Amino acid sequence: MIPLAGAVGDYTNERMEETMRNAVIPLSLMILLIGIPSKLPAADRLDDLQRALEAQKKTIELLQQEINALKQERARQQALEKEVEGLKQAQRESQQLSREVEQLKATAKPKFEAGFEKWQPYIRSTDGNFRLSPVGRIQVDFRAYEEGSSLKNNFLVRRGRIGLLGTFYKYFDFFVEADFGQGAAVLTDGYLEFRYRPELRLRAGQFKVPFSYEDLFSDNNIDFVERSVADNLAPSRDLGAMLHGSLFGGVVNYAGGIFNGTGQNTADTNNSKDVAGRLVVYPFKQAEVALLRNLHLGADVTWGEQDSGQSLRGRTDGTFVFFNRINTRGDRLRYSGEVAYYTGPFTIYGEYIQSEEERKGLGTGGRDLPDLFGRGWYVTTTYMLTGETKVPGQTVVPNRWATPVGPERGWGAWELAARFAQLDFRARDITGNRVDALTLGVNWYLTPNVKWLFNFAQNWFSDENRSPIRGEEASWEILTRLQLWF
Numbered sequence: 001m002i003p004l005a006g007a008v009g010d011y012t013n014e015r016m017e018e019t020m021r022n023a024v025i026p027l028s029l030m031i032l033l034i035g036i037p038s039k040l041p042a043a044d045r046l047d048d049l050q051r052a053l054e055a056q057k058k059t060i061e062l063l064q065q066e067i068n069a070l071k072q073e074r075a076r077q078q079a080l081e082k083e084v085e086g087l088k089q090a091q092r093e094s095q096q097l098s099r100e101v102e103q104l105k106a107t108a109k110p111k112f113e114a115g116f117e118k119w120q121p122y123i124r125s126t127d128g129n130f131r132l133s134p135v136g137r138i139q140v141d142f143r144a145y146e147e148g149s150s151l152k153n154n155f156l157v158r159r160g161r162i163g164l165l166g167t168f169y170k171y172f173d174f175f176v177e178a179d180f181g182q183g184a185a186v187l188t189d190g191y192l193e194f195r196y197r198p199e200l201r202l203r204a205g206q207f208k209v210p211f212s213y214e215d216l217f218s219d220n221n222i223d224f225v226e227r228s229v230a231d232n233l234a235p236s237r238d239l240g241a242m243l244h245g246s247l248f249g250g251v252v253n254y255a256g257g258i259f260n261g262t263g264q265n266t267a268d269t270n271n272s273k274d275v276a277g278r279l280v281v282y283p284f285k286q287a288e289v290a291l292l293r294n295l296h297l298g299a300d301v302t303w304g305e306q307d308s309g310q311s312l313r314g315r316t317d318g319t320f321v322f323f324n325r326i327n328t329r330g331d332r333l334r335y336s337g338e339v340a341y342y343t344g345p346f347t348i349y350g351e352y353i354q355s356e357e358e359r360k361g362l363g364t365g366g367r368d369l370p371d372l373f374g375r376g377w378y379v380t381t382t383y384m385l386t387g388e389t390k391v392p393g394q395t396v397v398p399n400r401w402a403t404p405v406g407p408e409r410g411w412g413a414w415e416l417a418a419r420f421a422q423l424d425f426r427a428r429d430i431t432g433n434r435v436d437a438l439t440l441g442v443n444w445y446l447t448p449n450v451k452w453l454f455n456f457a458q459n460w461f462s463d464e465n466r467s468p469i470r471g472e473e474a475s476w477e478i479l480t481r482l483q484l485w486f
Contacts, residue, residue, distance in 0.1 A: 131167040137485035144478040149468035157181040204241040210255035210278035211300040213338040217393040225479040226317040228421035230376030233353045237264040253280040261304040274304030296340040317457045318477035323433045330358025345384035352377040370428040378421035385414040402446035417441035434462040455479040
């Protein structure tokens with residue numbers, strides 16, 4: 001190993017000191033021999049001097065060799081210093097070249113990129129601050145009814161929506177969507193959201209009120225052609241503002257907001273506003289027992305005062321109205337509780353919803369009429385025959401997409417579904433407005449965003465005069481749907 005810089009100088013000094021120490025002994029001996037009178041004969045003394053001289057010559061030769069070695073060492077040191085400086089210069093040049101290359105890459109990198117993510121097209125800035133995604137869905141239904149029903153067999157475009165989802169400056173989201181499926185363009189969603197942290201987000205505009213497990217599912221991912229009859233009691237969309245978020249690693253989700261209380265695309269009629277709250281808990285989400293992690297418990301409530309309005313109504317999967325709206329005035333209270341569980345291809349979930357609407361001053365002579373109560377519940381279970389993992393309300397991804405699309409040939413994903421539901425409206429002066437509904441379904445997921453649904457629904461009415469076939473308490477409906485979304 002060759003010493004560098006100052007280390008070489010230290011090494012040289014040490015060598016010189018060692019050489020001098022080696023030379024001191026012979027020289028001292030020579031001086032001693034010369035300076036001290038000797039009683040030996042002259043010839044012997046001459047021999048001693050001769051030997052001392054020879055020793056001195058050898059010492060001088062050694063000193064000369066050391067000097068020559070030191071000169072060579074110094075030359076090597078200077079060459080090494082030049083080499084080290086050259087390496088340092090090369091390193092500086094390499095670093096400068098790397099910086100220039102990175103600058104060229106940054107200059108050449110596009111500012112925007114486009115593609116598909118989770119089966120949705122997008123265009124976004126490369127720094128992640130801006131994103132736009134066109135969204136849409138089309139649902140084409142065919143509905144058939146039992147002979148003698150007041151409903152007619154028909155095709156219809158149940159939903160035909162186009163919208164735009166976007167992000168500006170990383171933390172500001174927006175969503176706007178319109179539905180053209182019922183012969184007129186109507187705004188479904190239009191809101192802004194600030195989401196700096198997952199624990200606290202602010203949303204304002206028109207969107208779904210945080211109420212009812214089933215109602216908050218996207219229409220793309222419901223398990224039947226229509227939601228249960230109990231969903232007639234849910235508020236669905238309204239205009240307002242909401243705080244919501246997720247706490248403790250997703251163990252608790254909450255939402256609370258204030259709304260007009262008049263529903264979708266409807267101006268408010270008074271200064272009073274509705275309030276709504278929702279709380280969902282996954283009590284075993286972080287438990288070691290995997291089978292319990294997907295247990296879901298939730299509760300919702302809404303309350304508001306209506307100066308004058310119309311009550312909630314009741315209708316079947318096939319949209320037969322068995323309880324029309326009536327006049328209401330005063331407080332309107334809704335609350336619900338839900339339980340859901342899923343594991344692998346199996347899901348089961350259910351919900352109970354109740355509403356209470358006052359009818360102040362609507363009786364004869366301005367007297368108050370009894371409150372109108374609505375009670376609804378349902379239990380749903382599904383099973384993926386082809387083994388895919390299913391999460392209620394989320395997209396099903398087939399293991400093998402239906403031929404000819406997808407990476408592998410297959411028949412897509414197949415699912416069986418069953419639901420029993422009940423809805424009842426009553427007051428002390430109103431009775432006989434209940435329907436029990438059994439819905440059986442087969443779902444075929446050709447791809448993650450193309451699905452075909454087939455439903456058979458059997459309804460039993462408490463009032464045979466308020467059924468699709470007058471005088472008959474039972475009737476069936478068949479509903480099918482082919483849908484695509486992006």
